[in-house]
Amino acid sequence: MKNVIxxxxxxxxxxxxxxxxxxxxxxxxxxxxxxxxxxxxxxGLLDRDMVDLSTQVxxxxxxxxxxxxxxxxxxxCRYKLPDIKGNESTYEEIFKILKEYEIYAFFYIGGNDSMDxxxxxxxxxxxxxxxxxxxxxxxxxxxDLAITDHTPGYGSAAKxxxxxxxxxxxxxxxxxxxxxxxxxxxxxxxxxLTAATALAAGEDCEGVDMIFxxxxxxxxxxxxxxxxxxxKQKRSVVIAVSEGVKxxxxxxxxxxxxxxxxxxxxxxxxxxxxxxxxxxxxxEKYGVKTRAIELSSLQRCAAHITSRIDVTEAFNTGxxxxxxxxxxxxxxxxTLKRVSEDPYMCITESADVHFIANVEKKVPDEWINxxxxxxxxxxxxxxxxxxxxxxxxxWVDGLPRHLILQK
Amino acid sequence: MKNVIxxxxxxxxxxxxxxxxxxxxxxxxxxxxxxxxxxxxxxGLLDRDMVDLSTQVxxxxxxxxxxxxxxxxxxxCRYKLPDIKGNESTYEEIFKILKEYEIYAFFYIGGNDSMDxxxxxxxxxxxxxxxxxxxxxxxxxxxDLAITDHTPGYGSAAKxxxxxxxxxxxxxxxxxxxxxxxxxxxxxxxxxLTAATALAAGEDCEGVDMIFxxxxxxxxxxxxxxxxxxxKQKRSVVIAVSEGVKxxxxxxxxxxxxxxxxxxxxxxxxxxxxxxxxxxxxxEKYGVKTRAIELSSLQRCAAHITSRIDVTEAFNTGxxxxxxxxxxxxxxxxTLKRVSEDPYMCITESADVHFIANVEKKVPDEWINxxxxxxxxxxxxxxxxxxxxxxxxxWVDGLPRHLILQK
Numbered sequence: 001m002k003n004v005i006x007x008x009x010x011x012x013x014x015x016x017x018x019x020x021x022x023x024x025x026x027x028x029x030x031x032x033x034x035x036x037x038x039x040x041x042x043x044g045l046l047d048r049d050m051v052d053l054s055t056q057v058x059x060x061x062x063x064x065x066x067x068x069x070x071x072x073x074x075x076x077c078r079y080k081l082p083d084i085k086g087n088e089s090t091y092e093e094i095f096k097i098l099k100e101y102e103i104y105a106f107f108y109i110g111g112n113d114s115m116d117x118x119x120x121x122x123x124x125x126x127x128x129x130x131x132x133x134x135x136x137x138x139x140x141x142x143x144d145l146a147i148t149d150h151t152p153g154y155g156s157a158a159k160x161x162x163x164x165x166x167x168x169x170x171x172x173x174x175x176x177x178x179x180x181x182x183x184x185x186x187x188x189x190x191x192x193l194t195a196a197t198a199l200a201a202g203e204d205c206e207g208v209d210m211i212f213x214x215x216x217x218x219x220x221x222x223x224x225x226x227x228x229x230x231x232k233q234k235r236s237v238v239i240a241v242s243e244g245v246k247x248x249x250x251x252x253x254x255x256x257x258x259x260x261x262x263x264x265x266x267x268x269x270x271x272x273x274x275x276x277x278x279x280x281x282x283x284e285k286y287g288v289k290t291r292a293i294e295l296s297s298l299q300r301c302a303a304h305i306t307s308r309i310d311v312t313e314a315f316n317t318g319x320x321x322x323x324x325x326x327x328x329x330x331x332x333x334x335t336l337k338r339v340s341e342d343p344y345m346c347i348t349e350s351a352d353v354h355f356i357a358n359v360e361k362k363v364p365d366e367w368i369n370x371x372x373x374x375x376x377x378x379x380x381x382x383x384x385x386x387x388x389x390x391x392x393x394x395w396v397d398g399l400p401r402h403l404i405l406q407k
Numbered sequence: 408m409k410n411v412i413x414x415x416x417x418x419x420x421x422x423x424x425x426x427x428x429x430x431x432x433x434x435x436x437x438x439x440x441x442x443x444x445x446x447x448x449x450x451g452l453l454d455r456d457m458v459d460l461s462t463q464v465x466x467x468x469x470x471x472x473x474x475x476x477x478x479x480x481x482x483x484c485r486y487k488l489p490d491i492k493g494n495e496s497t498y499e500e501i502f503k504i505l506k507e508y509e510i511y512a513f514f515y516i517g518g519n520d521s522m523d524x525x526x527x528x529x530x531x532x533x534x535x536x537x538x539x540x541x542x543x544x545x546x547x548x549x550x551d552l553a554i555t556d557h558t559p560g561y562g563s564a565a566k567x568x569x570x571x572x573x574x575x576x577x578x579x580x581x582x583x584x585x586x587x588x589x590x591x592x593x594x595x596x597x598x599x600l601t602a603a604t605a606l607a608a609g610e611d612c613e614g615v616d617m618i619f620x621x622x623x624x625x626x627x628x629x630x631x632x633x634x635x636x637x638x639k640q641k642r643s644v645v646i647a648v649s650e651g652v653k654x655x656x657x658x659x660x661x662x663x664x665x666x667x668x669x670x671x672x673x674x675x676x677x678x679x680x681x682x683x684x685x686x687x688x689x690x691e692k693y694g695v696k697t698r699a700i701e702l703s704s705l706q707r708c709a710a711h712i713t714s715r716i717d718v719t720e721a722f723n724t725g726x727x728x729x730x731x732x733x734x735x736x737x738x739x740x741x742t743l744k745r746v747s748e749d750p751y752m753c754i755t756e757s758a759d760v761h762f763i764a765n766v767e768k769k770v771p772d773e774w775i776n777x778x779x780x781x782x783x784x785x786x787x788x789x790x791x792x793x794x795x796x797x798x799x800x801x802w803v804d805g806l807p808r809h810l811i812l813q814k
Contacts (some may be wrong), residue, residue, distance in 0.1 A: 012581050041581040070579040078582070163711050170478040170809060171708040174419050176447040177483070204809045263783050293703045301578040304434050304712055307805070387805035398714065398794035399570050402577060402611045 001102040002031060003324070005050070007038035009079075009114035013141050013153030014160070014183035014257045015302040015314035017066050017073045017403075019109045022318025023137065024053050025063065027105075030326050036101065039405070041077035042108075042117050046084040056406060065403035066212060067311060068393055069302030073405060074238035080113065081120045082251060084127075091124045098132055105133040105325040109318070111151070113139035115333055115357035122331035122353060133325040135351055136333035137317050141300045143192035148335035152317055153300075155310030155386035158196035160302040161295060162184060165240065166200040168293060172236035180227060180237045180282050181291040183208075184275035186299055188244040190216050190362045193299060195375045196383055197240035209237050215243035216254055216372030217361050220281065226373060227282050241276050253277060258310060304400045308389035313346060320348040409438060410453070411729070413460075414445030415479035416521035417583020420548050421567070421710040422721035424473050424515045424810075430544065431460050434469065434512075435732050445509065445733030446812070448484035448515075449524050452504060453497075459525045463813060471659035472810035474718060475800055477710030480812060487520065488527045491534075498531045502509060503580045505539055512540040512732040516725070518547035518558070522740055522764035529738035540732040543740035543760055544724050548707045550599035550655040553766040554758040555742035559724055560707075562717030562793035565603035567709040568702060569794060572615060572647065573607040575700060581641035587689050587697040590615075591682035593706055597649040597769045598622050600706060602782045603790055604647035616644050622770050623779030625660055627688065633780060634689050647728060648811050652719060662686060710808045715796035720753060729757035752794035 006023045008016055020037070027035050035053045038044035051074075057066055066073060082090055095399045098106070108118050115136045138145050143154035165183060172179050185194040191213025201207025209230055212218055230237045254274045279290035301364040317334045324332065332350040339345050367379035393400030413430045417424055445451035447465050458481075464473055472481060478639035489497055507511070515525050522543045529541040545552050550561035559602045572590060579586050590599040597619025608614025616637055619625055622747070637644045652660045661681045682699035690697045724741045731739065739757040746752050800807030 012578060041585060069577070071576050072580045075583065076581045159805060164705060164709070166806060166809070167708040167710060168479050168704060170476070170562070171419060172706050174478045174483045176450060176482065199806070202804065202806070204811050291704065293705070294701065296700045297578050297698065298573060298700070298705075299572060301574040302571070303574060384805065388800055389805070392799070395797055397609070397790070398566060398796070399573060399609070402573070404611050 001033050002104045003034040003036065003104045003264055004032050004100050004107065005036045005038060005098070005101070005103050006107040006109065007041045007044065008074050008076050009108060009110035009117065011111070011142065011300060012071040012076060012349040013139055014070045014156040014306045015153055015311050016109055016139050018311045018314035019139060019152060019318035020073055021057070021063055021066050021135050022405070023107050023109070024057060026266060026319035026322040028344035030165070030322060031406050032104070034345045037074045041079060042081065043077045043079045044074070044178050045094060048097065051405065051407065056278070062403055065394060065401060068303055068391065068400060070301040070319040072387065073403065081146045084120060086123050094121070095128065095130060096126070103132055105135065106324070107135050107137055107318070107321050107325070109137040110138045111142065112145055112356060112358055113361060115353055118331070118333065119357040120236035125286040125330065130176070133328070133330040134226060135321040135325045135329065136356065138219055138333060138335065139314070142187060142190055142192060144190040144360045146356050146360070148363050149338045149346060150386060151337060152310060152314035154192060155307040155313070156305070157193055157299050158199065158383055159307045159387035160305050161193060161299055163305060164295065165197040166236070168235070169200060169205055169208070169238050172238055176241070177289065178231045178235055178237070179291060179295060180231055180279065181239070181241045181273040182240065182279045184273055184292070184294045185240060185242055186295070189360055191242050192363060193238050193364060194242040195379055198380050199383060199387060208240050210239045210373045211375050212241045212245050212367060213363055213375070214242045214246065216368060217248050217363065218245040218373050220247065220253070220256065223278070224281060224285055228286060231286065231288055235380045241274055241278060245274060265322055303357045304393050306391050307387045308391050309386055311391050316348055322403055324350055344350040366397070408440050408781070409511045410441040410443065410509050411439050411512045411514065412443045412445060412457070412505070412508070413514040413516065414451065414511050415481050415483050416515060416517035416524065417483060417485065417547065418518070419478040420546055421477045421563040421713045422718050423516055424476050425545050425718045425721035426559060426725035427480055427545055428464070428470055428473050429722035430516070430729055431464060433726035433729040437729060438625055439511070443807060444481045444535060447482040448486065448521070450484045450486050451481070451744040452501060455504065458812065458814065469810055472801060472808060473701070473761070474722070475798065475807060476809040477708040479803055480810065482812070485520070488524055491524045491527060491531050502531070502535065502537060510539055512542065512729070514542050514544055514725070514728050514732070516544040516546045518549065518640070519552055519763060519767060521759055525621060525738070525740065525759045526764040529788050532737070534597060540735070540737040541734065542732045543729040543763065544728045546741065549594060549597055551767045552770070553763050553768050554743045554755060557743060557793060558724070559717060559721035561599060562664060562720070564600060564706050564712040565606065565790055566714045566794035567712050568603040568706055569604055569606035570712060571702065572604040572645070573612050576612055576615070576643070576645050578606060578673060579645055584643070584696065585638045585642055586696045586698060587638055587686065588646070588700060589682040589686045589695055589697070590645065590647045591680055591701045592647060592649055593702070594621060594649045596767055598649050599770060600643055601647050601799050602786055605782050605787050606794065607792060615647050617646045617780045619648045619652050619780065620770055621649045621653065622772065622777060623712060624650040624655050627654065627660070627663065628712070630685070631688060631692055634691060638693065638695055648681055649687060652681060675710045709784060711800050713798050714794045715798050717792055718798050723755055731757055733763040733776040
């Protein structure tokens, strides 16, 4: 038997299931017997909670639906395996289960945290001289993985963000009095998603006025001064800000609020959002109408608008992981390499998981303007190809149809 | 000369420009000389700020772009004309300008507040025996206009809300621990938009668990008890709530918060959102992970996902207004009448503006369940046809292309 296992881990994306399909279809094409899907990632392995994917993806229609289904089809987890040292019994148990299911190769679709699972499993496998191959398939809307040119999931999130920002800008222009809109994007430490708002600008859109990334220290007074200048010059001011922006003393901007929204059952203070806080400060200081818009989880699950480039690359990274594993590779993560700028072309390569697991890639300093209030053209040039072309949803009764796990 | 004027007023929608196109194209087809567009509604008339629409919409491509452009192409206003009595000079001025521009008919695209403008202008016109015809074209995502079966703009907002809710529900299911998501929808007094979240439910989606409309009094304790039961039974609980829900003493739910977000320059207290407040209460009481999602202005400007039925009806109401005016009608608003349920068919009729201006239509009580925690099947049946079929954006360089006003 040549069985393989695939799991999905971490926060979902709009194309994480295209990677799942890439693994499934390529494994089947290359002669795999059973392709198991882990329900809720590595936890599904420990719980022996798996499905035979051929019972889920039964025909071409199912494949096309799976590609268009947001969020992790198999479910996800944030579970991290313990260190090998001192926890050998956990690993013995895992490898016992893998043997029981006659597993030939193991694939994990996830971000830098999830790649820690591949690292530990392949390290242990090497230690015990297991023949099982362990491969990582990159995935995250955050685009913060090392080595790879970008991550599958980012392009579709960027496309959704750019399209929505464009619509918000138009909406802000409708009245004849000034409005300051603050859009909050995901990204605790890296500003890739926030940077994507810059793509709204073009022949038919004036674009956002300022962009603040967590890579630079945020200065509230300077921010307010800039807004003060802007709203006198133009009717609608639109600002994009990352949830992760921090002031000089290291506090998140939202931590500057003088109240907490509520204290949860674990005693954690829940803070107002960054956009809400900044919009409040602007309203307080200038008496101008403001609006705070959080794109929230919509930026990772809006599969009704995905980038065809992204969907294709997500599928290809899954397929390449299978190809590499079947050719003997292990302990690696598939990466994307941009081999041509114009026309845009990316190929897949691979990198040692030790260089990717737990590493965060930030926006390079030279792609941000001097005073940290906007991004520069090379960053727009980097993102633009990733949002190209579309995958049309399969509309049923007025809504995009999804594929759901049958258990 | 047979010139006409058209203006857009109130909050924008994704299809308000289809109505503008309906007025423009039908007026031209029926022999109008110049079709003026009022920049920022009735204020544009008083400021003589108008454009000749033939200089803006020059060919078929422009028409197709205009149809796909969200937010009011001409700009909007919230300006209300003063009462005729005691302000005759304002009306004398308006009719002087209309005469100056040789206006034959005046069209105003807007909601119940905006229809007040048509009411006053036609009342004054009748008083002075002006031959000018005044017609209202209905528009609002809120769907709260009297007499008409529904309003253009609502169907596309409902489609966006239902598709997004479906994606949020899938996103909430991804982890293996409970999550309570609260989605906040627009609607101060009428729950039509919030009700549209019910459409997410179907063969591939479990739907939202509770829906709270402003038509019923909100009971915080009962809400918390219900959530307490739900999150023990199922992993992901999703609740839709209107921004306008109020408790028994008449306060908005968001006014129950024990702090204000900020006080603006006019001394108005700005409150935390309803979803945020409720999610906080759930987290505080049960220690469960919660998420508050406000669809905010996205629900009125997301033209990348519009209903073809809605776009067509928006165009038709604009066109019907011109036809009626050119046949001698005045002081009326075009309405939609559902002449067949299955298959769905609507025709246009018209109604005296006095019965529509300043009147709000709420969700009928019999379409809400007994304890006010969900809507009933007849309401779903009412909304479902309005979200059918799609208009594909015109994608340019990865983003939907819009038409912008050239001045």
